[in-house]
Amino acid sequence: MVVSINNVTKRFGAKEVLQNVNLAIPENSIFGFVGANGAGKTTLMKCMLGLLPVTSGTITIAGEAVTFGQTKSNAHVGYLPDVPEFYPYYTAQEYLKLCAVITNMPKRERKQRIEELLELVGLIQTKSPIRTYSRGMKQRLGIAQALLNRPKLLICDEPTSALDPVGRAQILTILQAAKSETTVFFSTHILSDAEQICDRVAMLHEGTIIFEDELTALQQQVDHQFVFTFTTSVNQALSQLSELEHHMYIEEDALIVQLSSENERLQFMRELTDRNLVIQSMHPHTKLLEQVVLEVLK
Amino acid sequence: MSSWLGFLKKEWTESVKSYKLLLTLLIFSVLGVMNPFIVKITPTLMKNFMPEGTVLNLPDPTAIDSWLQFYKNFPQMGLFIFILLFSTMMSKELEKGTLVILLTKGLRRSTVITAKFAMGFTYWTLAFLLTFIITYSYTAFYWDQSIVQHVFLAAGCVYVFGLLLFTITLWGNTYFASAYGGLLVTVVAVIALFIVAIFPESASWNPLQLLTAPPHMLTGEVALVEMRTPFIIAIGTLFIFLLGTIFHFNKKRL
Numbered sequence: 001m002v003v004s005i006n007n008v009t010k011r012f013g014a015k016e017v018l019q020n021v022n023l024a025i026p027e028n029s030i031f032g033f034v035g036a037n038g039a040g041k042t043t044l045m046k047c048m049l050g051l052l053p054v055t056s057g058t059i060t061i062a063g064e065a066v067t068f069g070q071t072k073s074n075a076h077v078g079y080l081p082d083v084p085e086f087y088p089y090y091t092a093q094e095y096l097k098l099c100a101v102i103t104n105m106p107k108r109e110r111k112q113r114i115e116e117l118l119e120l121v122g123l124i125q126t127k128s129p130i131r132t133y134s135r136g137m138k139q140r141l142g143i144a145q146a147l148l149n150r151p152k153l154l155i156c157d158e159p160t161s162a163l164d165p166v167g168r169a170q171i172l173t174i175l176q177a178a179k180s181e182t183t184v185f186f187s188t189h190i191l192s193d194a195e196q197i198c199d200r201v202a203m204l205h206e207g208t209i210i211f212e213d214e215l216t217a218l219q220q221q222v223d224h225q226f227v228f229t230f231t232t233s234v235n236q237a238l239s240q241l242s243e244l245e246h247h248m249y250i251e252e253d254a255l256i257v258q259l260s261s262e263n264e265r266l267q268f269m270r271e272l273t274d275r276n277l278v279i280q281s282m283h284p285h286t287k288l289l290e291q292v293v294l295e296v297l298k
Numbered sequence: 299m300s301s302w303l304g305f306l307k308k309e310w311t312e313s314v315k316s317y318k319l320l321l322t323l324l325i326f327s328v329l330g331v332m333n334p335f336i337v338k339i340t341p342t343l344m345k346n347f348m349p350e351g352t353v354l355n356l357p358d359p360t361a362i363d364s365w366l367q368f369y370k371n372f373p374q375m376g377l378f379i380f381i382l383l384f385s386t387m388m389s390k391e392l393e394k395g396t397l398v399i400l401l402t403k404g405l406r407r408s409t410v411i412t413a414k415f416a417m418g419f420t421y422w423t424l425a426f427l428l429t430f431i432i433t434y435s436y437t438a439f440y441w442d443q444s445i446v447q448h449v450f451l452a453a454g455c456v457y458v459f460g461l462l463l464f465t466i467t468l469w470g471n472t473y474f475a476s477a478y479g480g481l482l483v484t485v486v487a488v489i490a491l492f493i494v495a496i497f498p499e500s501a502s503w504n505p506l507q508l509l510t511a512p513p514h515m516l517t518g519e520v521a522l523v524e525m526r527t528p529f530i531i532a533i534g535t536l537f538i539f540l541l542g543t544i545f546h547f548n549k550k551r552l
Contacts, residue, residue, distance in 0.1 A: 049402050049552045069548050070406060079402040085395045087308065089315040101304030102403045145399060 001029045002076075002183045003048070004151050008057035010043055017043045019207040021057070025153070025200075030179050032194035032215070033187040035204035041187040042082065044204070045157050049079055062152045078146030078182070082157040084138055088131035090140050095130060096148060100150045103149040117144040121174055136167030143174050147182065154178055156186035160193050172197050225285035226265075228255045231278040240275045244268070256285055302409050305400070318383055318421065326425040330432025333367040334440060357391070358485040361441040362516055364377055364447070368433045369456065369513045372426075377460050380425055385467050385480045387414050388547075392475040411544045418464050426457045439458070448522060452507050452512035455525055459508040462532045465539040472543050472550070505532035 003025035010018040017040045025031045035041050046052040047126045048059055050071030059066040064073035071094075086095055093114060118124040121140035126133075133141065139159055146154055156175065160168040175184050176197050188194055194201055195215065202212035228236045234255050238248060246268060247258040259265045272279065313319055326507060336516060337359045388411075391397045396411060430453050463484055470483025491506040501507055507528040514520040 046552075051398065051402070053551070074402050074404050077402065079399065081395065081398055083395070084399065086399075087312065087396060089311065098304060098308055099400070099403055102301045102400050102405045104301065104404075142399075145403075149403070 001025060002062055003185065004058075004060045005044070005048070006058045006060075008044070008047060008059060009055045010040070010047060010052065011055045017207055018047075018054075021204075021207075021209055023202060023212065025183060027152070027183050028179060029184070030175065030184040030197050031197040032198035032201040033185060033204065034189065034191060034201060035187070036189055039204045040207045041129065041204055042157055045079075045155055045185075045187065048155060049077065050074060072266075075149075076152040076164065078149065078151035078154045080139070080142040080146045080154070080156040080159055082159075082161065084142035086130045086141065089129055091129055092118060092126055092144070094242055095141065096145060097143045099148050104232065106151060113148065117147055119142065120147075120151060120177065122170070136163050136166075136170065137162065139167070139171055143171070143178070147178060151182055154182045154184045156184065158189070160188060160190060172217050194267060195253075208276055224260045225256050225258050226282060227251075227285050228257060228282050229253065229280040230255070231280055237277055241271065243269060301405055302395060302413060305405065305409055306413045306416060309413055313417065313421065321383060322380075322421055322425050323428065326376060326428040327432060329371050330429040331436065332365040333429075333433045334436035336367050337363040338440060348386060355528055359441070359447050361437050361443045364433065364437040364441065365446055365452075365516050366513055368429070368453075371508045372429050373456050373459070373509050376425065376429060377448055377456075377463065379438065380422060380460065381463060381481070381484060384418050384421065384464060384476045385471060385484075387418065388472040389475050389477050392472075392550075392552075393477075395552075401552065407547050407550075408544045411468070411540070411547055415468060415540060415543075416463065418468065419461065422457070422464055424458055426453075426460065446516050447518045448515045451522060451525075452515040455508040455512050455515070455529065458532050458536075459505060462505060462508075462539075465536045465543075469539045469543045469546070472547050475550075489494055503527045503531055503533065510530055 001024045002032050003023065005021055008018055009016065015129070021044060033041055034084035043052065047054050048061065048065050048066060050068050050073070053068035059073075061073040064071075064076065064177075065133040066073045085189040087098075090098065096114045096117065097110065100114065105113065112153070115124065118126075121144045123137065123140060123144065126137070130141070143154075143159070146156070154175075159175070160171050163171065170191060175186065178184055198215050200213065201215050203210050228237075234253050237255055238250060241248065241255075246264070249256050257268065259268055341356050341359065391410075397405075401407065401410075434443075434449070443449065466487050467480040467484045469480075471480030473478075473479060473483070488506075491504060494500045494504055494508075495506050502524070505526065505528050511520045511525060511528075515522070515525070
């Protein structure tokens with residue numbers, strides 16, 4: 001595990017923002033950290049970076065314990081804040097050069113690594129100062145600086161929250177590409193973003209982790225239900241199939257049918273053929289992350 | 299290049315791009331020229347502005363008058379402008395959050411403070427040398443400077459006092475993380491020193507002496523030895539505030 005968070009509690013005065021949080025992040029994965037605004041996501045991330053002290057508990061990153069203030073664990077971490085702020089008078093290349101000096105990157109490696117990253121984030125042709133950058137360009141530069149020292153862990157705080165759909169897609173593509181050389185831990189309240197690229201997801205609600213699992217496990221079939229659409233209307237299809245004993249219902253112009261075994265599935269297909277019902281599409285019924293979250297919160 | 303030098307270079311670039319270098323060069327050059335110039339033209343101005351027939355018996359200006367102008371303009375106008383220019387060195391970064399990325403990259407917090415202090419120190423030295431050298435050159439050109447005592451040491455006292463005020467501003471600016479925090483702390487510190495100066499016995503140690511005594515040093519009214527304790531206390535206080543700033547920033551939640 002690249003990150004181990006053990007019983008972390010964080011209080012601001014009387015307010016308990018994080019309550020006994022436990023989390024383990026496996027290497028080379030994209031770990032989505034979802035939760036509503038104000039759930040405590042940024043606080044936990046800042047504790048992981050040593051920018052805030054924890055009230056109790058421990059955090060370990062790549063085997064190094066995180067300490068408040070100066071922490072050695074940051075040598076393994078790249079961080080993209082929710083609103084990354086740069087020195088406006090620098091160009092992207094100049095800013096990355098400053099970061100390379102700060103991280104003590106060997107001089108001979110700097111030029112190549114900076115160009116490699118600017119290429120990755122699509123800023124290689126941009127020569128203007130950062131003050132002229134759009135929000136999306138700043139986020140992309142933020143990812144480039146975070147990946148500069150080849151960190152074992154890339155922490156991104158809501159990297160897509162204020163971007164337009166094109167900007168969001170660009171950031172998600174870059175994060176997915178970054179997975180080959182690092183572990184990505186990114187927070188978001190946009191569940192579809194987490195769904196698109198994450199291997200694992202944890203949800204923070206009112207300071208506690210209310211679920212944590214692989215996304216595929218969360219998206220698993222719901223009680224062997226299948227979604228069918230037909231060339232005829234779904235209501236007509238349902239009336240033609242009404243005498244069958246399977247549990248069936250309509251959901252968003254599709255027929256959901258519970259078919260618990262392979263025999264039941266085969267039998268159902270025969271019934272469809274007998275009734276001249278032509279299938280347009282068929283797939284297992286899965287739960288969207290959003291549905292899972294809503295169910296958990298109920 | 300070490301991360302300390304890298305961050306110092308960033309401070310230098312920032313000061314150039316935000317016109318601090320240009321402003322410092324312009325303002326302190328003008329101040330340097332102003333000191334002897336005011337003394338030189340004052341008799342002519344007085345003659346022109348007085349009603350016709352008035353007999354004016356003004357003594358000829360001397361090098362002392364030029365240096366008195368220096369001690370009027372440089373510590374008041376010059377120091378005030380300098381503190382204003384550099385009063386947001388920390389708060390600007392803390393308010394905008396520009397330091398967060400660099401700190402999470404392993405930049406030491408003490409590097410931030412010491413590099414900013416070094417940059418302020420460099421600029422104050424530049425400002426002081428500009429005004430001092432220009433005033434010195436013009437004064438030496440127009441008048442005989444042999445009557446002035448302790449020219450360099452007297453000016454050195456004001457220089458050290460300026461450095462002390464800058465360090466106090468840096469501490470206030472870091473502690474309160476707001477543009478006005480540093481200025482407020484500096485104003486309170488100066489007021490406190492003036493209040494202490496009400497008691498005559500404090501003159502033997504009050505760092506404010508470094509600001510008020512130099513004109514008297516030029517004429518020999520104040521002996522050099524009398525400045526030793528205020529000088530040591532000013533340097534000691536400066537280091538306490540510098541260490542305090544580092545200590546406080548190390549504990550600051552970002």
